[in-house]
Amino acid sequence: MTFVKTHDIADLNSGLVGKDVVLCGWIEDLRKMGKMTFITLRDVTGISQIIVKGELNENLGEINRQSVASVSGTLQETKARDFDFEVKAQKIEILGKAVHPLPVDPIGRLESNIDTRLNHRALDMRNQKTASIFKMRHHVLQILRQTLAEKKFIEITTPKIIGSASEGGANLFSLEYFGKTAYLAQSPQLYKEQMTIGLERVFEISNFYRAENSHTGRHLTEFTSVDIEAAFMDYDDVMDVLESLVIKVYESVAQNCKKEQETIGHTVNIPKAPFERITYSKCIEELQEAGQKVEIGDDLLDSHLRIIGERHPGFYFLTDWPIKLKPFYIREKDEDATLSRSFDLQYGYLELSSGGMRLHNPEMIKSRLGEQGLDPAQFADHLKAFDWGMPPHSGWGMGLDRLMTTLIGIDNVREVVLYPRDPDRLGP
Numbered sequence: 001m002t003f004v005k006t007h008d009i010a011d012l013n014s015g016l017v018g019k020d021v022v023l024c025g026w027i028e029d030l031r032k033m034g035k036m037t038f039i040t041l042r043d044v045t046g047i048s049q050i051i052v053k054g055e056l057n058e059n060l061g062e063i064n065r066q067s068v069a070s071v072s073g074t075l076q077e078t079k080a081r082d083f084d085f086e087v088k089a090q091k092i093e094i095l096g097k098a099v100h101p102l103p104v105d106p107i108g109r110l111e112s113n114i115d116t117r118l119n120h121r122a123l124d125m126r127n128q129k130t131a132s133i134f135k136m137r138h139h140v141l142q143i144l145r146q147t148l149a150e151k152k153f154i155e156i157t158t159p160k161i162i163g164s165a166s167e168g169g170a171n172l173f174s175l176e177y178f179g180k181t182a183y184l185a186q187s188p189q190l191y192k193e194q195m196t197i198g199l200e201r202v203f204e205i206s207n208f209y210r211a212e213n214s215h216t217g218r219h220l221t222e223f224t225s226v227d228i229e230a231a232f233m234d235y236d237d238v239m240d241v242l243e244s245l246v247i248k249v250y251e252s253v254a255q256n257c258k259k260e261q262e263t264i265g266h267t268v269n270i271p272k273a274p275f276e277r278i279t280y281s282k283c284i285e286e287l288q289e290a291g292q293k294v295e296i297g298d299d300l301l302d303s304h305l306r307i308i309g310e311r312h313p314g315f316y317f318l319t320d321w322p323i324k325l326k327p328f329y330i331r332e333k334d335e336d337a338t339l340s341r342s343f344d345l346q347y348g349y350l351e352l353s354s355g356g357m358r359l360h361n362p363e364m365i366k367s368r369l370g371e372q373g374l375d376p377a378q379f380a381d382h383l384k385a386f387d388w389g390m391p392p393h394s395g396w397g398m399g400l401d402r403l404m405t406t407l408i409g410i411d412n413v414r415e416v417v418l419y420p421r422d423p424d425r426l427g428p
């Protein structure tokens with residue numbers, strides 16, 4: 001077998017002309033022209049033309065498109081317009097046959113619907129548009145980690161199997177755990193807050209779980225969350241962190257993922273700082289002006305956010321929500337205890353992130369738990385840490401999958417998640 005790959009296709013260069021190379025990849029196209037066969041070979045980095053002549057061509061036999069092959073040959077200049085070089089093949093070995101008909105067309109000439117693509121996701125990854133989305137997601141993950149580390153946040157990994165709710169009782173998946181009931185974590189909320197007592201600034205990028213029976217383009221039962229928590233910061237400070245992080249991601253993708261944007265067919269427009277900050281009460285006024293029957297204290301429905309989103313396209317913060325609409329750990333405003341030091345980051349109608357300043361007085365937390373019908377005893381382990389010198393702290397959680405949809409201009413999170421999980425999809 002000659003599958004020792006000597007070069008990725010993108011690494012072929014004029015210095016290698018006349019030298020022997022071994023390329024490995026998938027046969028994207030194959031044209032038999034009498035005494036010659038032209039093969040297009042693709043690997044994850046690019047495509048190359050392979051010329052097959054003479055005895056090798058006569059004995060080529062049956063080669064299926066999309067089979068995986070290793071090609072040994074000599075690199076040479078080419079007259080072909082679409083390629084920089086070509087390889088004159090000396091040996092072609094099929095390493096794995098593709099059995100036709102394939103369930104989806106990886107070239108994308110025949111479009112398949114999203115369910116068919118998701119059911120055959122590995123093959124869908126050979127479609128250049130899909131591959132570009134995941135190359136871009138890889139880049140976004142790198143830039144998030146790098147930027148947060150530069151801002152002196154320490155990466156943590158919190159447990160996903162937990163003994164009690166982190167966000168309150170709703171939307172929890174439970175599982176049998178050696179005779180006890182355990183839950184899948186909805187967020188790292190309690191752990192990230194606790195970590196501020198020693199590490200000050202922490203972040204986590206992990207999957208979390210919501211037993212939400214939602215059938216929309218923005219809800220999954222397993223999603224990737226980017227979370228931060230920072231001691232000695234107020235909610236304005238962590239909004240600044242979020243704003244600069246989002247801009248950094250956009251700048252970096254615009255600059256470093258040009259090929260991916262072209263293949264996806266969507267150009268990333270870098271948003272300008274500062275993002276507009278609209279208070280919840282201003283938002284209610286705008287909705288009333290637009291003829292909506294909403295009052296201060298009402299939660300904002302999807303239909304409301306669509307109206308606000310049309311008036312404020314792009315990124316903006318919705319701040320100072322009524323305390324009763326926010327989780328038990330969010331702190332009230334000093335000047336008006338009915339309002340909270342909280343925010344959502346919106347992209348048009350889409351909620352990308354929510355966060356705020358936290359309560360750090362354990363008695364206040366217990367009383368808020370009670371008000372929200374939660375049992376403080378269930379949170380005893382968490383509340384202990386508040387007697388060990390808990391600093392004032394703030395943070396946020398951002399849905400990575402939702403952020404990705406804004407970068408690729410497609411409003412279905414299933415496009416940006418390898419194997420999405422929703423109420424109707426548990427496999428593959």
Ligand code: AMO
Nearest residue numbers: 187189210219220223352353354355395396397399
């Ligand atoms: P929240 O519940 O608002 O806040 O979640 C934060 C962000 O996570 C994303 N998200 C989801 N994405 C896809 N599918 C879902 N089912 C889903 N649920 C949430 C959204 C959302 O804005 N602990 C707080 C954050 C904090 O205060 O630090 C929290 O979890 O983009």
